[in-house]
Amino acid sequence: MPKVTDEYRIAKREEIADAALRAFRRKGFQGASMADIIAESGLSAGAIYGHFASKGDIILDVATRVVGARVDDVQQLMASDPLPPPSHLLRVLMGGMLEDLGDPTILVQLWGEAATDPALRDLAQGVFAQLQGAYRRYISLWHQREHGVSEEEGDAIGAEQVSLFVSGAQGFIVQAALMPDFDRERYLTTLDKYLPR
Amino acid sequence: MPKVTDEYRIAKREEIADAALRAFRRKGFQGASMADIIAESGLSAGAIYGHFASKGDIILDVATRVVGARVDDVQQLMASDPLPPPSHLLRVLMGGMLEDLGDPTILVQLWGEAATDPALRDLAQGVFAQLQGAYRRYISLWHQREHGVSEEEGDAIGAEQVSLFVSGAQGFIVQAALMPDFDRERYLTTLDKYLPR
DNA sequence: GTCTATACCAGGATAGAC
DNA sequence: GTCTATCCTGGTATAGAC
Structure with missing residues (x-):
């Protein structure tokens, strides 16, 4: 060819x-x-x-291009030493997303379509699962490094806490897309302060 | 007539x-x-x-019916004594939402439409603002009652923390709508444990 | 590969009878 | 107020020339 x-x-x-x-x-x-x-x-x-x-x-x-590539950010940050805390990963993910998309509105539209379109639903679910898994492993690794817990303990903590960080990302996206006076920096600072380490 | x-x-x-x-x-x-x-x-x-x-x-x-009525839940809980912690309010709001709608999928669809439809955007923004305001006041009141802070301090804490709880709600909705093995009870328990008091 | 022109159809909305 | 039948716009996709 x-x-x-x-x-x-x-x-x-x-x-x-x-x-x-x-x-x-x-x-x-x-x-x-x-x-x-x-x-x-x-x-x-x-x-x-x-x-x-x-x-x-x-x-x-288009949808595939839009949701792609965030998992790589997790992998890349996982190679760091010292490892930044999990809430910092949120900064990186949201920053990369904004750089790719300009603003997150299109993601909310995609989620809405995914509710009724089987192909988009599968796409969204696959990406969510990948991202959640990567984040879970990151949290586990961070607790092993920072608090010296065992791999099993780290995995348990990751499984427990991951939905908190996933919500942090989803909340950022919804609020940035639909709340007119949303303050991105202030939001991320608040999560730094209150999300667990 | x-x-x-x-x-x-x-x-x-x-x-x-x-x-x-x-x-x-x-x-x-x-x-x-x-x-x-x-x-x-x-x-x-x-x-x-x-x-x-x-x-x-x-x-x-239809959209107006769908998003209506959650603010009342906040008002009602505000009259309680003793006041349940703010994370418990999340339980009440999500419970009421599920009872009204059966499942939250329609809300995610609504948000997606709101991204491009001016009328729905205004509706969504209005409801978000109302709900955020009510939650902010609830957090303030709770801190005054529970930790004996002044009204000003309470308001400052409310303003700082409210986006955390809003994300908790939005994350619940997105995950319940689009993540197939989402565990509602587990999610709410985790938030009880980690969100600030 | 790309263009213009068009076939074809789905879907929102109305007309007019009852 | 409600029905059936229908109009008509707008939208996807294709045909055929270049």
Whole structure:
């Protein structure tokens, strides 16, 4: 297979997905029409359907890009020595998310769609499970390092506390998306202060 | 104006709104068609448009019913003596929410819609602000009663800690809606244990 | 691969009879 | 107030030329 053509296809899909993301951000996944995506991309209907089979196909592709990649942040921070406390991981995750997405509104939209769309539901559940597992292991490791507990004890603590940090992330996202005078820094500082170590 | 007719109109609107809620729960606010709502209600198109101006009108009415009424729970608990700790308020709010809605999925859908629909955004923001304010006052009062701090100190603590409890609620809702093996009781117990008093 | 033009259909809303 | 039947817009996807 010709190398140039392959790269072109991938780049084109990304270009279209980026345009679609902008349209979805403004009007929602269902609310944005193919005409919106076409206008946003500067391409034509024919061009887009040459790269995606359907609008649903585009949504799934965009959604996958949107939720991807946060697990890597956990892995990377796990290699640090000394290990920052678990609440600091929240800062890193939210920072990376904001850098990728600009603002978290699209994530809340995605969750809403996931409630009724099976493909998006599976996607969201998979990402939640991955992220929760990574965070759980991080907490366990931190307690082993910082408080010298055994691996078993660390795992027990991780299992117990992880939902607290997951809520911290989800609360950040919902509040940043929907509460107009949300103060990101203040929120993260409060969690630093009150979440367990 | 004839009394019977007025009551009839109100009851009919509620009947239609209930049917619409069932349709929205299954297919989402946008995803459910008027045909779905018509089928679910057992009525006809003409009958429904006699009581609602448009589908958007129905959505707004249903959404208002869905998010209403939690603030009352805070007021009611505020009259208790002794006052339960703030984390217990979370139990009451989530319990009331589940009793009203069956499950929290519809709330996540609502938040997602609110990201792009101005009317729903205003509704959600208003409810968030009310609920946050009530919770803030509850925390303040509890600290005055339990730790004997001044009203000013209590208010400062409330302002600082409230986002923590709001996240606790939002995290509960997201996780209950989208994480398949979410354990409600375990979650609330963990929050009892770790959230500040 | 990409364009324009269009087929085709779903869905919201109305008309008019009862 | 409610029904049935229908209009009509807007939206997805395809056909066929380049």
